[in-house]
Amino acid sequence: MTSRTKYCQKGNLDRKLGLIFSAAAALFTGASVYVSVATSDNLSKHTDPAVVKYNIENNRDTPEGILTFVEKHADCMREEAGKRNFPPEVIAKIFENENHERKLIDDLKDFVGELYSKDVSKGPAQFKTSTAILLDKLYKNPIMSYDEYDIALNSPKGSIKYVAMLVNSLLNGMEKEERMKLLENPAELARIYAAYSAGEAKAHTLEAKIDGDNFVQQFTDQPDKGVNTADRVYKIFKTPNSERVKQKAAEYLNRKKNDFYKKGKYR
Numbered sequence: 001m002t003s004r005t006k007y008c009q010k011g012n013l014d015r016k017l018g019l020i021f022s023a024a025a026a027l028f029t030g031a032s033v034y035v036s037v038a039t040s041d042n043l044s045k046h047t048d049p050a051v052v053k054y055n056i057e058n059n060r061d062t063p064e065g066i067l068t069f070v071e072k073h074a075d076c077m078r079e080e081a082g083k084r085n086f087p088p089e090v091i092a093k094i095f096e097n098e099n100h101e102r103k104l105i106d107d108l109k110d111f112v113g114e115l116y117s118k119d120v121s122k123g124p125a126q127f128k129t130s131t132a133i134l135l136d137k138l139y140k141n142p143i144m145s146y147d148e149y150d151i152a153l154n155s156p157k158g159s160i161k162y163v164a165m166l167v168n169s170l171l172n173g174m175e176k177e178e179r180m181k182l183l184e185n186p187a188e189l190a191r192i193y194a195a196y197s198a199g200e201a202k203a204h205t206l207e208a209k210i211d212g213d214n215f216v217q218q219f220t221d222q223p224d225k226g227v228n229t230a231d232r233v234y235k236i237f238k239t240p241n242s243e244r245v246k247q248k249a250a251e252y253l254n255r256k257k258n259d260f261y262k263k264g265k266y267r
Helices: 003-037 063-072 074-083 088-099 104-116 129-138 146-153 156-170 176-180 186-198 206-217 229-237 242-263
Strands: none
Touching: 063 074, 063 088, 063 229, 074 088, 074 156, 074 229, 088 156, 088 186, 088 206, 088 229, 129 146, 129 156, 146 156, 156 186, 186 206, 186 242, 206 242, 229 242
8 A cells, every 4th residue: 555545545534534523513512403504614614724623603604704715725726727718717606606505414415425425526616526537537637546536626726626627628619719708608607507517418407507597696796695706706816897797697697587587488
């Protein structure tokens, strides 16, 4: 057994032990009622590497907590998006959307799922190991062990990299200029997130389309519990033409709503 493998196994074990203690703490302090309403810390636990213990009061994934994560890892998002010629705001909003209104019970479901299968959604970006393996094969990267993927997908830097790789694959065939103006193309943003959340084979389903439009909503002025996350993200990344981005997103959503009322069918 190599030292690398030992390290991976130890990291995996430490993380799972942490989840066990998290579950025990939640059950001890509030049982199922608390677990069902308490906010997840799927992102905020990564904002400070020194904070590894379960904290029942602080560091929750409120809108502020999610924005703190984005701000802390903005440089990595810029780097990974920049390599692939698309705006880093797309990565930031995927992380936000994946953790929007996520509850502690969702964290515990992921943990229970991992006891039965190695291929469950995991980490800050809720990414599957099988998807990461497919991307590594597509880009001719070395294939790692499951423990190594587990560590990578549960780390901010690793999950940002795989999100960027997936978005890049979904933009295949799009010219650089179009990619760089992606924020002004809400229909394409909706398509990308529908494929991200459901997989390309199911991106046409009603549920996936609704997920895609909810993703576009994150680019408008609509506040989340009093926090305008769109403007805050645009400020972090110094987004050019942010008002135009918000306007385009709002117009797209209004068209979808009017179309639904006129035709009685969600498209």
